[in-house]
Structures are given as structure tokens and as C-alpha cells.
Amino acid sequence: MASTQQRFMRRGITKIYFLKTIAAPTNIPTRAELTTGPGATDLSRLISDVEGWALENTPLETPDLGNAFASSIPGEDKAATSSLTFYEDLASETVETLLSKGTTGYVVILRKGDVPASKSLDAFPVRVASRAASYSTGTEPAKFKVVFAVTDIPTLDAAVPAPAAG
Template sequence: MVATPIAATSRYIPPGTTHYYWVPTISNYLSPTRSELNAGTDLTGEIAAVSGFATSSDQQDTPDLGTRFVSKIPGRITADDSSITMYLSSTSSDVRTLLPRDTSGYVVILPEGDISGQKMDIFPVKVTGQPKARDVENPAQITIQFSITKIPAENVTIP
């Protein structure tokens, strides 16, 4: 007997597909409503780069005297340092006013787009900084740095 193969994927690249929303308030971030998502701001068109927005579990050794093998168990869950780099405007009308330091809310990531029934990830966050790139040759950019404040809601169905 042969094992059943995993279903074939419909592959894609993030540009033109993935969306990032800033949503200031969600009553239950484990299950946001359509109106809460619609009240957010779509950051996608001004994003130059994204870093982090991932979780991982520590591994804890569990040795015992019965064997030389050291088994492991899952430990604490942590979130990577996370940021979104965006473009600055020559009029100062940009993300700086939307996301000043100490602003709390939610970064909602819709990997396959904002399509009802698809999956999204919701990261409760607080803005920790807004360092600006001081490059004299490239487009002006600002990096919005975030602390992940609660365990993210991952693979939530989009309403």
C-alpha cells in the first residue's frame, strides 16, 4: 500500500496577492468581523519590506537515566521581532501619523488576499519605534517596529 500524497498546491508569489491591514480595534481578535476588517487601513500599496510576524516554540530537553538519548518537548512560544518598512511621503502625509510610537492595534496578514473563506493571521501589536532610513540614493523609507503583545491568531477564516 502506498501513502496518499498531499494535495497539489496552487502556488503564488506574495506581490499582488498578499495584503497587510492595520486594524485599530477588534473585539475578539480570534474571530474578527467583516466590518472590523473594513474599518482598518490597507497598508499593502506602501510596503517596501516586511520582517518577522512569525511564531516558534522553544525546545526543552527532557533527559532521563533510562537512555543516552535526550528527548525534547515543546517549550514556550515566542514571536520574532517584527517590522514593516514603508515609503515616506514628501508631504509628511504617510504612515507616521497612522502608527506613532505606543499605538496599539492589530496587523492582519491576508496571504492569499482578502477573499472570504481563505485564511489570515492576526497579530496583536504595539508600535515601538519609527526609525527612518537615512539613505541619500534610494526612496525615503521608514520602518515601523512592533512588539507582539499576545499570541497571534493564525489561520483564521476570513469572514
């Protein structure tokens, strides 16, 4: 039995937000925190590149004397080095101010877009580790890269919050 899969391109679909706070201990934002809360910023249209934003595991080798095969078991989890590259704005420093070195908050990624109840929300507790301009003499837009330290266990595959009833 073949199933139909609806494939998509992330550009134009995936949304990335920076939130200063999330009240729930689960790190799952409410709709208000995501879209209208103080410190909620939709970064999606400002981003030129995304790197990391995944959990990685470092397996531990468990060889034994009875076998020539070196087996392994899952080891510690850690977040991949994660960054967002932004287009620089000639007239404003809004993003640079928002994401200055040392700033803490949450990077929230809606992998399949803003589709309520879709289990495609990932929330990463972060602190800005560095922010640096990218210099080039080529004919390309001016950019800067923000590297984030993931400071706690991210929440993965959470449901996108429903819109407020109204």
C-alpha cells in the same frame, strides 16, 4: 496520486491591514472592521519589506540518565520580532502618525489575499515599539521601519470574513 498545487508570489496577493480595534474576543475582524471601520487602514501598497509575523517555540531539553540522546519537548511560544518597512511619503505623514511609538492595535495579514472563507487570516495584537527612518546615500527610495511588540496570542489561520450582503 499527484495533486496540483497553485503556487503564488505574495507581492500583489497578500494584504496587510492595521486596525485600531477588533470587537470579537477571537481577534477575527468583521468585514466592516477590516475594510471600512474607523481606524482600518490597508497598508499593502505602502510596504517595501516584511519581517517576522510568526510564532516561534523554544524547545526544552529533557535529557535522561538512561539515554545519550538529549530529547526535547515543546516549550514556550513567543512571537518573532516583527516589523514592517514603509516607503516614506514626501508630502504626507499619514503612516508615521498612524503608527507612532506606543500605538496599539492589530496587524491583520491576509496571506492568500482577500479571498472570503479562505483560512489564511492572521491577526496580531500589537503595540508599536519603535519607528525609525532608514538613511542611505544610495539611489533607493526613502524608507522607515516600524517594529511591533506582539502583545497577546495572535489568531492564526482564521477565515477571511465574507463581504456584507447587499
